[in-house]
Amino acid sequence: MDKHPPDEERALSIRDIARLAGVSRQTVSRVLNGERYIKASTEAQVRKVIEEHSWRPNSAARALATSRSKTIGLLVSARSHYGPFSAAAAIDEAARARGYAILSATLAREDDAAISEALDAFSAQGVDGVVVIAPQQRAHEALQRVAVRVPFVSMHWKDDGDGRVAAFDQEAGARLATRHLIELGHTRIRHLAGPQDWNEAEDRMNGFLAELSDHDLPATAPVLGDWTSDLGYEVGLKLLDHPDFTAVFASNDQMALGLMHAAAELGISIPGDLSIVGFDDIPEAKHFAPPLTTIRQDFAWLGAHAIDVLVTQIEGGDATAIAAEYPIPQLVVRQSTAPPRVPG
Template sequence: MSDDANGRRPSIRDVARLANVSYQTVSRVLNDHPSVRPETRDRVNQVMAELNYRPNQAARALVTSRSQTIGILAASSSMYGPASSIAAIEAAARLRGYWVSTANIDASDPGSIPEGLAHLRAQSIEGLVVIAPQVRVVRALAAQALDIPYVTLQSTDLDVDHMLSVDQVAGARMATKHLISLGHRGIYHLAGPQDWIEAEARMRGFLEELGASDVPTTAPILGDWTADFGYYAGRELLRVRDFTAVFSSNDQMALGFIHAARDEGLDVPRDLSVIGFDDIPEAAHFWPPLTTVRQDFAELGRRCVELLLGPADGLESPSPSTIAPELIVRGSTAPAA
């Protein structure tokens, strides 16, 4: 049994149907995942032998010894930072003649991590990029035996030998120092979710710069990255108004905060200064245009592909490192009144 009557090659779903298992189980069998029961593994292998089934990408790799594919394991890929990272990696990979396959995992489901890895390994990927902003995902990945080159895109000490990131702490210190240089002493920080690595790093940078400049420390306010939260936090904070500036951990929350300030009849930046992080494409068109910290995602993608494939010019491969962010000063910050 190989092709059906219509000449169609058997698929992984054909194997799953005849073996009476899910296609994810077939993928685990293909990748020798330890979670598959021996009797299930034997049944799947028997069906694959009967169908003469072979994954297309794996068959190509057997012929060429290379799949020309990089895998991305991503959590929260709809957020601006992860989405921009994926786009940058795809662009850099195309320049090297490679394709990118992305497996989106559920950060709240530890079981989706080995399933995502199995899906990518079934395509004989030559390298792996892990875009896992949450601490729990990075810890779960540490338990997986990765036998291919891989890079993790986050600023954490959990896997320094494979880490590449924009220096989040430096970016946060840069933003905070900018506000302090303008004379602000009452500064609040709208932070991201507690489990996010970038949020924790930006919070740390904020507190470090306040301490280094001998400015009174204020407790960061944990948010959820949305403009709605920025608006809600702004309405609550502005009831007392014991501050003159806000450093938001991303541009969307900054947008919501500016909206709240305007609803209170306040002018940004005359009454309050606001600074964000990321420099999303719309940041230059906020009103006022938003002062923010820019991340160079194009450089992040280029370096990431170089770490996996080696440099295009054949020179010495780069080592994992951090990329310097850039302060973009626009109209939402001004000297303290």
């Protein structure tokens, strides 16, 4: 008779299952992990006890059995906009589909101390890995300086080279947007860029300038924005007062919306007098007046891809090959772009 019967008032633990099956806790762990080279009779005995007691390992038991907590930390910058937040939602869904729970933290600042504090909190909760969505330059530099003791994936960056990145090719997307305007016949194109310290904004600006250069077209210094429609509206009122251009590539859809508002207020027809291209393809973009031509990023894919990269690392695999995939976003042509109006 078992001298230490499990307390019927509490849930069975992995140690209880081991004792009832007459094996070690490590043997139960190996059975739960589906490891080979366990005697068939031993595995049958363990599974018989599990079935008899309708036992399901809770998170603590899983951690004992696998040395993993099945949790992932998600670190998101408070200054994020539609794209990063959409990716965060997709990450949560993809993680749950793989059997992982998400613990979220928001970065109020992007410095070493704030990132260290958040990572320490994740470490205290025993997360198996971390996804970082903080596209700012400062955040990325701070992350490189802070010791991350678990596998991690940084989104939107392409310069790691070590299998820890999930991103779309922002520069290629910007080239698509600019090339679309050039192919329509526009030769005087302005760019409303994102914030200067954002990696995505820099990549999109570089793509815009590179495409103009490839077509031997003149470039005017991009206007720096802040991702908001309010900024797009304010810039639009100034730039469109006496425009010397026929098209604008805005670094995101919200700023494009603000530009369209300013154009409507000034009596400038879109796309008759001015063509506008955005970036991201937010759900409302197809309902703008007129519907917005933009660059679509599949954030559901990106979130699932980030989890694939991270879980591959967590489970001891080499994520370098899959993390080296940087898909090109898709050009979605709607009614906000057209050939420039011929004078006369």
